[in-house]
Amino acid sequence: MGFAQTRSVHRKLIQGTKSEKLSGKRIVLCVCGSIAAVECIKLARELMRHGAEVFSVMSDAAQKIIHPYALEFASGNPVVTELTGKVEHVDLVGDYPGKADLVLVCPATANTISKIASGIDDTPVTSVVSTGISHVPILIVPAMHASMYENPIIKKNIHFLEEEGITFLHPKMEEGKAKLPDIIDIVYAVMKELYEKDLAGKTVLVTAGGTIEEIDDVRFIANKSSGKMGMYIAEEFDLRGASVTLVLGRTSEKPMVDTVVRAGSFGKMYEAVMERASSDIIVLAAAASDFSVVKRKGKITSNNGVTLELIPNKKIIADIGKKSDGFIVGFKAEHSLEQDVLITCAHRKLTEYGIDMMVANDVGKPDRGFQVDTNEVFIVDKDKNVEHVPLSSKRYVAERIVDAIRKRI
Structure with a gap:
C-alpha cells in the first residue's frame, strides 16, 4: 500500500x-x-x-x-x-x-x-x-x-x-x-x-561561540563569533547518538543539546575543556580569546584615552593535544589567503599541535565564517588528505565535518 x-x-x-x-x-x-x-x-x-x-x-x-x-x-x-x-x-x-x-x-x-x-x-x-x-x-x-x-x-x-x-x-x-x-x-x-545512531557510545566534547575579556566592570573585548558552526556540529553528533557536552561561549543562539557548560571567558573555557580531556572526540570550534587584559575595577572614565596591554593567552588546542588521547579537531580561520596556502597553513598547525584534523576557512571572503549562516571549509587530516566543502549552509558543513570524523575514528 x-x-x-x-x-x-x-x-x-x-x-x-x-x-x-x-x-x-x-x-x-x-x-x-x-x-x-x-x-x-x-x-x-x-x-x-x-x-x-x-x-x-x-x-x-x-x-x-x-x-x-x-x-x-x-x-x-x-x-x-x-x-x-x-x-x-x-x-x-x-x-x-x-x-x-x-x-x-x-x-x-x-x-x-x-x-x-x-x-x-x-x-x-x-x-x-x-x-x-x-x-x-x-x-x-x-x-x-x-x-x-x-x-x-x-x-x-x-x-x-x-x-x-x-x-x-x-x-x-x-x-x-x-x-x-x-x-x-x-x-x-x-x-x-x-537519525541513524552510527556514533552511539562515543563521548564528544564540542566548543562553540566566542569568549570575552573584561576591561573593567562595564566593558569587555569580544570577537564576532556567533557560535553557530560549533553548535551545529554538536547537534549533528547528538542526532547520531553520541553523548555530547557543548562548552558554549558568548552567543545569542539557542543550544539544542542537553548538556551545555557555559564558559563566557577564556579561563572558564580552558578549564572546562581540560576537565573533559578523556572524551573520545574533541572538536574545538569556539573562537576563544587569543589575548586577555588586566581588568580594572569599576568603570574607566571616558574623559581620557586608555592604553590596553594585550597579554597572549595559552592555546587550548596545544594543551589539550598534549593531554588527551581522543580524536581532536581544530579550526583555523585565516584571512584572504590562496587556497593552497590556507591548506598548508592548516596542516602545519595540525602537526604543531599534535591533533588529528583541522578545519580551515578563509573569513576574508564574503559569506564565510563569522555572523553568517554559510561557510566554505577545507578539512585537512594528518596525511594532508583534503576534503573541500564548497559554500553551503553551516548545518550542511557540520554534517560533512562529522562524516569526515566518523570515517577516521
Whole structure:
C-alpha cells in the first residue's frame, strides 16, 4: 500500500529549504483537541522545510479548533478526518513497504494519552497509533492544563507508554499550562527519533561561540563569533547518538543539546575543556580569546584615552593535544589567503599541535565564517588528505565535518 500524494507547487517551494535532515521521511502528524492544535500548521511547514513529507490525521475534537483545510494547505496532502473503507490508518502505518517513518501525536491530550495506554482506538488518531505501535516509532507531545498533566493517573499512563518504547517530548510548564515546546524543539526531537545512531557510545566534547575579556566592570573585548558552526556540529553528533557536552561561549543562539557548560571567558573555557580531556572526540570550534587584559575595577572614565596591554593567552588546542588521547579537531580561520596556502597553513598547525584534523576557512571572503549562516571549509587530516566543502549552509558543513570524523575514528 502507498501514500496518496498531491504534489502542490507551494510544497515544492519550501521542502528542504532549511536542510535535508528529514529528506525522504514520511511523518504522520496526529492532531488532537487541544488549543495548541493551532501550532500544527507551523509545525507541518517546518518539518517540510527540513525535507519531510507530512500526512495529517485529526480527531473530531481537533476539527473544532482548526479546519482540516488548514492542514491540507500546510502539508499539501489530504487530511484524514475519519476512517472509511479505504482503511486510511492501515494505508499510513500498516506493516507494509512504504509505511510512514514516524507517528507524531502533537498536541496530545490527556484523553488521547489515556486511550493509547488502554489500547482504545475509537478516533482516527488512536486508530493510527494502535495500528503502527508495534513497527513504527511514535513520538507524543502532550499539551493540556497543568493540573491535568500532574494528574497521577496521566503520569502513570505516560510512564507506562514510555516503558513500552514510546517517546515523549515533555511540555513547557508556564502560566498554569503544560504548553507545547517550541516548534524548533519538536522538529529536533523528530530528527533524533529518525537519525541513524552510527556514533552511539562515543563521548564528544564540542566548543562553540566566542569568549570575552573584561576591561573593567562595564566593558569587555569580544570577537564576532556567533557560535553557530560549533553548535551545529554538536547537534549533528547528538542526532547520531553520541553523548555530547557543548562548552558554549558568548552567543545569542539557542543550544539544542542537553548538556551545555557555559564558559563566557577564556579561563572558564580552558578549564572546562581540560576537565573533559578523556572524551573520545574533541572538536574545538569556539573562537576563544587569543589575548586577555588586566581588568580594572569599576568603570574607566571616558574623559581620557586608555592604553590596553594585550597579554597572549595559552592555546587550548596545544594543551589539550598534549593531554588527551581522543580524536581532536581544530579550526583555523585565516584571512584572504590562496587556497593552497590556507591548506598548508592548516596542516602545519595540525602537526604543531599534535591533533588529528583541522578545519580551515578563509573569513576574508564574503559569506564565510563569522555572523553568517554559510561557510566554505577545507578539512585537512594528518596525511594532508583534503576534503573541500564548497559554500553551503553551516548545518550542511557540520554534517560533512562529522562524516569526515566518523570515517577516521
